[in-house]
Amino acid sequence: xxxxxxxDGLTKRYGRRSALNDCTLDIPAGHVVGLVGPNGAGKSTxxxxxxxxxxxxxxxxxxxxxxxxxxxxxxxxVAQDTPVYAGLTVADHLRMGAHLNPSxxxxxxxxxxxxxxxxxxxxxxxxSGGQRAQLALTVAAAKRPNLLLLDEPxxxxxxxxxxxFLQGLMELTAEQGMSIxxxxxxxxxxxxVCDHLxxxxxxxxxxxxxxxxxxxxxxxxxxxxxxxxxxxxxxxxVEQSHTEVQSTLVVRSTAPIVDPSWQVDRxxxxxIVLAYMSGATGDGTGRVLEGQR
Amino acid sequence: MIWMTWRQFRTPALxxxxxxxxxxxxxxxxxxxxxxxxxxxxxxxCQGDACRAAAETFLQALQPGWASxxxxxxxxxLYLLPALVGIFWGAPLVARELESGTYRMVFSQSVxxxxxxxVKLAVGGGAAALGAGLLSxxxxxxxxxxxxxxxxxxxxxxxAARGVVPVGYATLAFVVGVATGLLLRRTLGAMAVTLLVxxxxxxxxxxxxxxxxxxxxxxxxxxxxxxxxxxSMSPDTGRMTVHVEPDRRGDWVVSSTTITSxxxxxxxxADLTRCGPRALGGREACQRWLGEQNxxxxxxxVPGSKFWGLQWREFGVLIALTVVLSLFCLWWVRxxxx
Numbered sequence: 001x002x003x004x005x006x007x008d009g010l011t012k013r014y015g016r017r018s019a020l021n022d023c024t025l026d027i028p029a030g031h032v033v034g035l036v037g038p039n040g041a042g043k044s045t046x047x048x049x050x051x052x053x054x055x056x057x058x059x060x061x062x063x064x065x066x067x068x069x070x071x072x073x074x075x076x077x078v079a080q081d082t083p084v085y086a087g088l089t090v091a092d093h094l095r096m097g098a099h100l101n102p103s104x105x106x107x108x109x110x111x112x113x114x115x116x117x118x119x120x121x122x123x124x125x126x127x128s129g130g131q132r133a134q135l136a137l138t139v140a141a142a143k144r145p146n147l148l149l150l151d152e153p154x155x156x157x158x159x160x161x162x163x164x165f166l167q168g169l170m171e172l173t174a175e176q177g178m179s180i181x182x183x184x185x186x187x188x189x190x191x192x193v194c195d196h197l198x199x200x201x202x203x204x205x206x207x208x209x210x211x212x213x214x215x216x217x218x219x220x221x222x223x224x225x226x227x228x229x230x231x232x233x234x235x236x237x238v239e240q241s242h243t244e245v246q247s248t249l250v251v252r253s254t255a256p257i258v259d260p261s262w263q264v265d266r267x268x269x270x271x272i273v274l275a276y277m278s279g280a281t282g283d284g285t286g287r288v289l290e291g292q293r
Numbered sequence: 294m295i296w297m298t299w300r301q302f303r304t305p306a307l308x309x310x311x312x313x314x315x316x317x318x319x320x321x322x323x324x325x326x327x328x329x330x331x332x333x334x335x336x337x338x339c340q341g342d343a344c345r346a347a348a349e350t351f352l353q354a355l356q357p358g359w360a361s362x363x364x365x366x367x368x369x370x371l372y373l374l375p376a377l378v379g380i381f382w383g384a385p386l387v388a389r390e391l392e393s394g395t396y397r398m399v400f401s402q403s404v405x406x407x408x409x410x411x412v413k414l415a416v417g418g419g420a421a422a423l424g425a426g427l428l429s430x431x432x433x434x435x436x437x438x439x440x441x442x443x444x445x446x447x448x449x450x451x452x453a454a455r456g457v458v459p460v461g462y463a464t465l466a467f468v469v470g471v472a473t474g475l476l477l478r479r480t481l482g483a484m485a486v487t488l489l490v491x492x493x494x495x496x497x498x499x500x501x502x503x504x505x506x507x508x509x510x511x512x513x514x515x516x517x518x519x520x521x522x523x524x525s526m527s528p529d530t531g532r533m534t535v536h537v538e539p540d541r542r543g544d545w546v547v548s549s550t551t552i553t554s555x556x557x558x559x560x561x562x563a564d565l566t567r568c569g570p571r572a573l574g575g576r577e578a579c580q581r582w583l584g585e586q587n588x589x590x591x592x593x594x595v596p597g598s599k600f601w602g603l604q605w606r607e608f609g610v611l612i613a614l615t616v617v618l619s620l621f622c623l624w625w626v627r628x629x630x631x
Contacts, residue, residue: 053400070400071408077401083394084303094302099296100402140401 004029004147004179009059012045019045022059023203027181027196029064029147031210032173034190035183036273037200043183044080046200047151050181051077064147075104076145076178080152082136086125090118093139100141108176109142116168130161134168141172151180154189160265167190187270197269198277206276207238207252211269218272221249221262239275250275294404294412302413305381305411306420309374313424316367323360330354331438348442355439364439366430371425375466376491378421383470384483386413387626391478394565396630408545410626414471414619418464425463429456447545449499456604461611466491468618479498498607506606507595509547516551517590518580528569531562535583537590543597554587 012020020042027033037041048054050063052070061067064074084093090113098104113120116134120128124135133153140148150169154162170193173180184190190197197214199206207214218238225247231237235257239250250267251257257264268273272277331337336344336351355361387410390396400406433455440446446455453459469490474483516522516537526533535551551559566572568579595603 038462048397051401053397069405071405073403075401077397077400079394079397080392082562083398085303085395085398086393088300096297096399099544100294100404102403120411142362143401143403251433 002029003027003062004031004033005181006062007046007049007059008061010046010049010056010061011058012042012049012054012289013057018057020022020049021203023200025198025200025205025208027094027198029096029179030177031196032180032194033182033196033198035181035198036190037183037185038277039185041200042203042204043185043200044151044229047077047149047181047183048079051075051149052219053079054078069118073101074142074146075086075142076140076142078133078136078148078150078153081135081156082129082153084124084127084135086123086134088124089120090122090127090135091120091134093124094120094142097139097142102142103144105142105144105250108144109138110123112138112141112168112172116164120282121145130157130163130164133161133165135170137165137168141176141178144176147179147181150180152183152185155184155186162189169193171231191269199273201277207272214272215267215269217252217254218267218275219251219253219257220265220267220271221247221251223247224260238272239278247282294408295416297399297413300414302382302416302420309377309381311422312370313428316363316370317411317431319359319363320367320431323358323363325436326358326360327355327435327438330358330360331442336438348385351442351482352439364432364436367428367435368451368454371429371432371459372495374421374425374428374459375462375470375495376488378424378463379466379470379487379491380484382417382421382462383467384474384487385480386417386474387622388394388474388478388480388483391474391630392480406630407623414468414622417471418467418615418619421463421467422460425459426457429454429459443599444543447543447595447600449503449545452503452545452600452603453495453498457600457608458604458611461608461615462491462495465494465611465615465618468615468622469494472618472625475622475630486610502610503603504547504595506610507545507547507599507603509545509593509595511591511593513552513589515590516583516590517529518584522551524568524579526561526563526569528565528571531565533561533563533568535559535588539590539592539594541592541594545595547593547595549590549592552589552591554589559586559588568609 003026007023007025010023052068094109154165196210198208235251235253241248336347336350339347354464470487477483523536539549553559567582
């Protein structure tokens with residue numbers, strides 16, 4: 001498995017405040033990877049380090065096997081809030097892309113603009129948030145990068161615009177086969193398009209894996225209240241909560257759980273992510289409300 | 294990158310260009326007025342002592358016409374241009390990208406930050422040099438009879454609106470705008486600071502930089518008090534100063550002071566029986582008394598023949614500053630920005 005992005009002890013500090021602290025992860029190439037975590041986890045910093053907009057304070061980062069520099073034709077980036085030039089028209093943005101990128105795919109760009117219904121003569125400053133995001137995605141995609149990084153591209157969009165954007169992204173991945181890393185603090189945005197998921201909390205990877213594997217190996221166990229240490233080999237406790245009479249556990253297990261004293265439920269992706277985000281083993285009780293929807 | 298730079302730059306560039314074209318048009322239309330008046334008044338082709346009078350007549354004749362209006366407007370424009378270029382071309386160049394977040398879009402294209410800024414600096418600085426150079430060149434040619442007649446082109450006010458110096462001020466002001474925008478990251482703040490810096494520079498140049506560059510010549514001549522001179526004195530203490538206008542037509546007089554035989558500036562005290570309101574004998578008595586004081590006039594001046602030498606020297610200093618500041622901007626955008 002080749003890597004799209006490797007970080008090793010990666011740290012970015014602004015004065016005393018650290019935006020990313022000692023982050024180590026490995027993102028495989030050839031996937032649509034969702035990077036999910038609460039606000040302030042360091043997702044945005046990680047992506048900006050990956051496209052060379054920021055320089056790391058310490059540690060190492062490699063993107064497609066090289067140190068990232070801004071201006072690389074290999075890496076495309078759609079920044080948070082999808083900035084565009086307000087005074088330039090949609091067509092001007094495509095001309096900019098054509099002038100600034102040797103690998104520019106004009107046919108792809110024009111097809112996408114027509115597909116999402118953007119008027120080429122419209123000033124970008126007059127576009128809606130959803131249209132702006134589509135324009136930014138088009139410019140980034142028509143560059144034909146090997147790796148496309150998207151930083152919370154749908155965070156500011158309404159549900160319909162969000163669906164249209166993700167739809168467009170899915171079409172692109174199907175056609176172009178580029179690796180994609182997309183961050184969000186909402187799982188719902190990611191589960192439609194991602195086949196690989198990384199949960200990042202406070203610069204640490206809590207869980208990483210293919211979405212299908214994650215769904216298959218996580219279970220919710222509900223039973224009478226008991227001590228939780230007796231889970232057995234090959235099982236890891238992700239989250240626990242207890243009432244007077246009942247215990248609820250989220251467990252990762254490769255083998256199916258056959259135990260009549262537990263009621264075993266499947267979890268959807270959002271449950272799994274929330275279980276990891278809401279806390280590690282042992283201190284999950286205090287934050288259990290956050291974990292249960 | 295050149296297309297992108299031009300696309301973002303064309304509106305302010307065309308606005309400034311229109312203004313310059315209007316002025317150049319005005320100078321072109323009044324060109325014949327200046328040369329004809331110079332001929333009619335006999336200034337063109339004058340010989341010897343007659344020239345001084347002819348020059349006066351020529352300058353008098355120019356006063357009511359459009360030519361003098363355009364002359365003043367063009368000088369004003371050459372002083373205004375650096376501030377305009379710094380504020381409206383330089384300051385927003387990077388600051389607006391940082392403010393609106395669009396730097397994240399352009400830095401994600403396949404063009405390095407260094408090249409991005411080099412092209413922007415070259416296009417903007419080149420346009421500033423071209424605009425200022427064109428206006429200054431045309432004005433210098435246009436005003437040749439006027440400068441000859443008035444012998445005033447070494448005057449600090451006129452000097453910076455002739456020759457190559459305006460090019461230096463325009464390019465430096467542009468880069469000052471870019472650098473402050475880069476450091477402050479706010480368009481409006483950068484505009485205000487740029488204005489402040491450019492105006493201070495324009496004020497500091499004639500008082501501090503130019504005398505230092507020009508290396509004025511100092512002469513001391515005995516005062517005879519048979520020409521024009523001015524006196525100011527306090528009748529109670531007898532403290533008095535004498536001001537004599539040195540006859541240095543065509544030169545730039547940096548300073549002129551009346552000194553005593555010891556070399557110190559003459560401040561009195563005056564003999565109140567011969568000078569001042571209570572003295573008898575009037576102005577002649579005071580004049581005779583001053584003549585007995587063994588006073589001299591110390592003049593520090595830059596000869597008019599040094600005009601072009603000084604022009605190139607000041608231009609060189611401004612261009613050197615422009616280059617240093619540009620290199621700083623490049624280093625900053627590659628190493629320190631975000």
